[in-house]
Amino acid sequence: MEIRNYKPTMRYRPFGNRTDVLVSMLGIGAMRLPLTSEGAIDETRAVELIEAGLERGINYIDTAYVYNDGASEQIVGDVLQRGWRDKVYVATKMPVWELERPGDQARLFHTQLERLRVDQIDFYLLHSLNARYWQHALRSESLAWLDEEKRRGRIRFAGFSFHDDFDVFKTIVDAYDWDFCQIQYNYAQHDIQAGTRGLQYAHSKGIGVAIMEPLFGGFLTGPQMPPGASQLFEENGVNPVAGALRWIWNQPEPAVVLSGMSEKYQVKENLRIVETADVGVLTERERQVLEQVCRYMRENVPIPCSKCGYCLKSCPVGIKIPVVFDLYNKHLLVNRKHTLQPALYRGMLPSEKASACIRCGACKKHCPQSIDIPAWLEKVAAEFEGGDPA
Template identity: 40%
Template structure:
């Protein structure tokens, strides 16, 4: 295993264990299997294990495994505050103490604001006293490092990076999201500020492996390197020095060993021009099935009605390149799970965006199509519930 470093120069394994996808049987985590997998990962050098309050059963499973094997001091635990469920300072403390009990520990190494969306959300947390609370927890040693995880556009991400003295951050990033979500610009901006950047969704939930279009699969099979689709995606990430660690939701010994092998062999900056061109070929093969030729450049922004235009088109394209369920879930996270919604249906047709689009996209027309596809009944009901209970 190779290691990169946090702000204090502590080694973090380049491959991290995402603990959301432990194998379940009859609705419960198979603890014996999860234990064998965690111990195998540790044996191969993985030291970063990521969970969240809302990952059903994950915290409890990790706590039991680490306590049983007396290995708490050998690893880092990353956990997340579900701020969208918090209504008061007392709620902050109650939730955090519950997480400590589940994990059977008295401190958390990397603690994140889960799915922080924009400055408005952070300001709301500040009104609850989050900054003072964090300071106390760091002073007591209950939290070692504070950060945030993020789904959204580059602009909001960079504003959040500057909003507080963070110790690290986490973004969705892969070769298909190079110019969407926080993207390469966001990654490099955070790194330029001295922040370690943890990567989630390196394989786009399997999209870059099992759900590749046939043309891309054939390209991978025919390539003389013999690399799998997953290996191409991982190597593309680890080639970038700004990437600190890459989370993988591993749930088999074989997957753990293979991913650890790749992490041990890959060197930053080692990608050749031919390899970069090949990944771009895979990306092009995926993009052939997309509906809107948006590159995520952001020239159309800001929208007077706060529509996240590049984000909307990214998820609209996902319907056709991946599946409706994944696209609608991601769109929901990035548009209505925030203080000020950014839904496509907010478009009033002013046309300001089209004046600046270098691709000449009929944005107003495409936003109507996207809204129809993405904002189904579930989306609308979720939006009403969020506003009714003031979750954001």
């Protein structure tokens, strides 16, 4: 089998039976690269971060047309130009929701090739498929377009990323000869979206599986983790990052786990964890603690928002949806006692607050977690503003 950028301290797995490729078990997700104070990608830090992983044997970088308004693909292209193109595999995605007329695939794809500065994309995905976007992909003849680009050699392997339930996942898997897929999967959400059933079903078909959101946008570790969950890890001597990643790698089906690292210390920590990761290495203590944390999360975290930001562009008012949801979650997790969240909320602009919602519903179409955003915004407004939305 083909392997790029081999390093003895990295571990590799076959990317399904339909490719001839061994991918690093840890991959770089380029959606959460380091940012400047103005919110743009910090190019110098981003390149250094990615290369820190590649130098230790990571050989898979995942990006998308829409990440950081295209800047993510541009940064990945910068890295490839520094001598990495033939040493790593690049994955990027087609935003099927932007396909409105014939020729849109060609236009978007051409832009991606230019940003990445390549003439072939190793792993190409239809982005964020759910029941609605799947029908849109069919109407826009995206499967025939994938076939043609594979025939031309500009796409090597075709796949899709996914956010819906298992039945929709199975329908999509069975509809086309996919080489690979990408699903959201972690110990706290193993039975939602595609879930364990979807993971095992795709694997049984020989389809390679990439895992996204292993730490659910950082919510399963660090300062974003609910205090009660952190306490469970501390009391039992379990590292939350190691436990979460080892839980996934303890299963044979995931080929590559994509981590959206934004700091170099995260790269170093993940590299240390993957060195000893494999099927059967998860300890009984780790398993029990993860089950306890999972139960705690489900009982105490009201809004399952990963802060991906997909909803932001669709909001005609400019509500900072991920921010207000994060404030609400943290406020309720400590039972509304002595929290800074109300003061932080009061400091936001009126157009950024939950009460600015006009209930148009545009945001719901873009939420990978299928959150009823307008309904939750109404609850946030009632909590922090003491009344119904205007």
